Amino acid sequence: MLQDKRILLIISGGIAAYKCLELIRRLREQGAAVRCVLTKSATEFVTPLSVAALSGDKVYSDLFSLTDEHEMGHIQLSRDADLLVVVPATANILARMALGIADDLATTVLLATDTKVMAAPSMNVRMWEHEATVSNLHRLRQRGIEILGPDSGDMACGEYGEGRMVEPADILAAIQAHFVDGGRLAGLRALVTSGPTHEPIDPVRYIANRSSGKQGHAIASALAKLGADTTLVSGPTRELDPGGVNVIHVETAREMLTACEEALPTDIAVCAAAVSDWRVKQAVDQKIKKDGAAPSLSLTENPDILQTLSQPGNDRPRLVVGFAAETGDVLEKAPPKRARKGCDWIVANDVSPGTETFGGNTNQVHLITESSSESWPQMSKQDVAVTLARRIADQFHPPAAAE
């Protein structure tokens, strides 16, 4: 499956470095050619000898080794790879990558490459949550570097939390997805809405909802990874801007609609935002004073972005996908909603109390089209996004029929 793919692993000095050995073995089983660069501290965790034995190639680690430079310069190392994977990616190497520091062979290769880079972070939860790491990750994502994980769980340091490196099988799956799916939506444009909207009451108060934006952001990221030229129109969320995506930040439903209309024409539109159905008729520009009488708010309906984008016309995206967050019988409510909105597909989910869909990391959805309805198993929001992006790609480029 990875026959003839040349993968350069950059191994940095984290406790998870030993997991590289398993990854190298699995990559080679799939037919990939694996070459490895070790940082100096990585050699404290895994021996160059075991890495060389498993990869079947010389191991590179010294920027100033004349032999290495003679046989294979750092520029050539990065040119000779179809994909670079930093595994494990310590907080230190992520920081050096974010700043473009090139003070050893690993970081010099990373600076010299114009090939796709993935990184699998591995660090203590406090280091992962540190503001410096958060902003480094943000920069790297914006630069299009694909960050794999991390997972949550028990850590080697005895603490519990986010920062544990994803398993070799997950890294292998991401590498396979890159080579198999990458480019399937190349040449197509996609628009995604995500997050809640904030509808002002006065300068300090607003009407909002519990949407986290996790699902919409993951969809934008998944479409971009398949090669779509993707614009994400996002309401206020705590989510980082996904890498490789053009992100437009808005506050209100009306701003979201304007930004969407400006992004047209696109081939695909996915409306995952939880747009506020109403806004205050006349938001005031002075803070409303607490002077005894409770104010009453007069509301008016917001534009329906999904319905607007679904209207027939020259600019209508070829595939419009809406979301239906329902309580109760989702499968009964979603099909009429699809017809009412005029969209092609509806992704329906149950947001009843206890499902933890809003703000949570998993989702159980049903994909409803004009003629079919299918239920997907409970999955992470990332996996829902990847599955949906693949289904969208199938729609534009149907997979070849099985022999």
Ligand code: C5P
């Ligand atoms: O009507 P309801 O809010 O349940 O519809 C949900 C779907 O409609 C979602 O895809 C959401 O993004 C979209 N929507 C919209 N603009 C609105 C309300 C909902 O795009 N004003």
